[in-house]
Amino acid sequence: MIKVLSPGIYSSIQDFGRFKFQEYGVPISGxxxxxxxxxxxxxxxxxxxxxxxEITMVGPKLKFDCNTSICISGADITPKLNNTFVSxxxxxxxxKGDVLSFGQLKKGVRTYLxxxxxxxxxxxxxxxxxxxxxxxxxxxxxxxxxxxESENLTTENQYASIKVNxxxxxxxTIEVFKGPEFDNLTEYQKDCLLNQDFTIxxxxxxxxxxxxxxxxxxxxxIITSLVLPGTVQLTPSGRLIVLMRDCQTTGGYPRVLQLKxxxxxxxxxxxxxxxxxxxxxxxx
Amino acid sequence: xxxxxxxxxxxxxxxxxxxPQIIDKNILYDVLALKETIQKKHIxxxxxxxxxxxxxxxxxxxxxxxxxxxxxxxxxxxNSRKSVKTxxxxxxxxxxxxxxxxxxxxxxxxxAKNLSTADxxxxxxxxxxxxxxxxxxxxxxxLGGLNKVLHTPRRATPRLKIEKGxxxxxxxxxxxxxxxxxxxxxxxxxxxxxxxNIKKEVPCFATSGDQIQFYSISKKEHTHIKALVEAxxxxxxxxxxxx
Numbered sequence: 001m002i003k004v005l006s007p008g009i010y011s012s013i014q015d016f017g018r019f020k021f022q023e024y025g026v027p028i029s030g031x032x033x034x035x036x037x038x039x040x041x042x043x044x045x046x047x048x049x050x051x052x053x054e055i056t057m058v059g060p061k062l063k064f065d066c067n068t069s070i071c072i073s074g075a076d077i078t079p080k081l082n083n084t085f086v087s088x089x090x091x092x093x094x095x096k097g098d099v100l101s102f103g104q105l106k107k108g109v110r111t112y113l114x115x116x117x118x119x120x121x122x123x124x125x126x127x128x129x130x131x132x133x134x135x136x137x138x139x140x141x142x143x144x145x146x147x148x149e150s151e152n153l154t155t156e157n158q159y160a161s162i163k164v165n166x167x168x169x170x171x172x173t174i175e176v177f178k179g180p181e182f183d184n185l186t187e188y189q190k191d192c193l194l195n196q197d198f199t200i201x202x203x204x205x206x207x208x209x210x211x212x213x214x215x216x217x218x219x220x221x222i223i224t225s226l227v228l229p230g231t232v233q234l235t236p237s238g239r240l241i242v243l244m245r246d247c248q249t250t251g252g253y254p255r256v257l258q259l260k261x262x263x264x265x266x267x268x269x270x271x272x273x274x275x276x277x278x279x280x281x282x283x284x
Numbered sequence: 285x286x287x288x289x290x291x292x293x294x295x296x297x298x299x300x301x302x303x304p305q306i307i308d309k310n311i312l313y314d315v316l317a318l319k320e321t322i323q324k325k326h327i328x329x330x331x332x333x334x335x336x337x338x339x340x341x342x343x344x345x346x347x348x349x350x351x352x353x354x355x356x357x358x359x360x361x362x363n364s365r366k367s368v369k370t371x372x373x374x375x376x377x378x379x380x381x382x383x384x385x386x387x388x389x390x391x392x393x394x395x396a397k398n399l400s401t402a403d404x405x406x407x408x409x410x411x412x413x414x415x416x417x418x419x420x421x422x423x424x425x426x427l428g429g430l431n432k433v434l435h436t437p438r439r440a441t442p443r444l445k446i447e448k449g450x451x452x453x454x455x456x457x458x459x460x461x462x463x464x465x466x467x468x469x470x471x472x473x474x475x476x477x478x479x480x481n482i483k484k485e486v487p488c489f490a491t492s493g494d495q496i497q498f499y500s501i502s503k504k505e506h507t508h509i510k511a512l513v514e515a516x517x518x519x520x521x522x523x524x525x526x527x
Contacts (some may be wrong), residue, residue: 019331019332019343020332021422021487022332022334023332023334023335023417023418023491023492024418024422024423024480024487024488025418025419025420025421025422025423025424025462025480025488026422026487027422124482125482125487133421133422133463134422134482177293177294177295177296178293179294180292180294180300180302222305223305223306223307223336223337223338224336224337224419224426225300225302225336225337225338225339226300226334226335226336226339226341226419228294228295228298228341230295231295248419248420248421249334249419249420250336250417250419250420250426258294258295259295260295260296261295261296261346
């Protein structure tokens, strides 16, 4: 088990989410940066979609009451085990009584803590992903006790030679496909959308990232239809909204772009004031 | 009747099928006919099929997805579909307390339309509403069929907190908030029924194509039914739809 000494600002248990319940209006949810979380799991020999702790900008302080191995991947929030700095992307042996804490945010926004065997917390509708109104909590709180495998699983670090490439944390380019309403845009609107920089607004969270710059918009709203994580909506005010993992299942704004899966990971590592640009790619 | 469908690639591994851009019961039945036929095929690469008013989203396993190939398959499935039988759908009878205690916008609505609150209530419960799909919030039903007289613009400033069960009108739509949420619709009553229950294997009793009929109850009955719902013993009255 792991005791939460302090929770950070927004740390939640996540796996790949709920795929079969959209027809009841249930969001898919799940890990914002799947690349990082899958990597953390793989390093310690877990299957890639075991539940992990998603940590946002400010790290929690966690006390382990059993031996285990862990891996941290994604944003660099200067992790420390007891009083020693530890590295991202490496298997770390943890002993009973050890305390994991974090310091300054150096790169990225979200980091993932994987533990051997995965977190064994509340499972609702085939997923461990916390979501407000569905699970009893939507983020971890002080004094919470998070269940993990209690036996001492010593993992041989068979991936020690894996090269870590975290360059994507700094990528500015967001690769996109045409959204269902892309062709309703004028050439001028398409040009604005694809050839200017956009700034991440302060309204950014697990549900959506709003962008500051607007583009002229006179498109009619659509009859409410289906949306996905990574759908970019164009609102009547000309503001763009990039939907993320906790987004609703349906929406009425024109869907002008759709992020490539990989670019959802890139987006998940962006924060207020940072810049992005969309690059249209073709399939296959 | 065969509609002219548009197949659009949507992201890395999904296809969006669109019917003509109107809200229409016959289109819904055709959407559901294709949805059901696809589901019965047990296609291995298929992850999920979801519908809205006039669209169907088909999500595939990403590795094996090939747009052209899948579209051809879907066109064949469309040609082989069987129309849905309305007798597979249920009409659900949903109690609503329209007392001003819950329906605090009902008087404003009545004044704006030069009607009595009793007229508003009667207009609201005299229609059988068709459930087009569930979206927005877990368990939120998109209902079609609101009487034109009741069409009312959304409130200029959305409320930060609307109670679970609130029955509301927004634009040309009416609906029930399945959980506490912010919202800009006009509140005319409250239903004690659970529209979404995570404890159940199928979390919503209603589905696309079903119908909803509201009926008026007193505050006292509301309290009573709510207690039964919370105890898990309330049975929603329903009947099979006959055309």
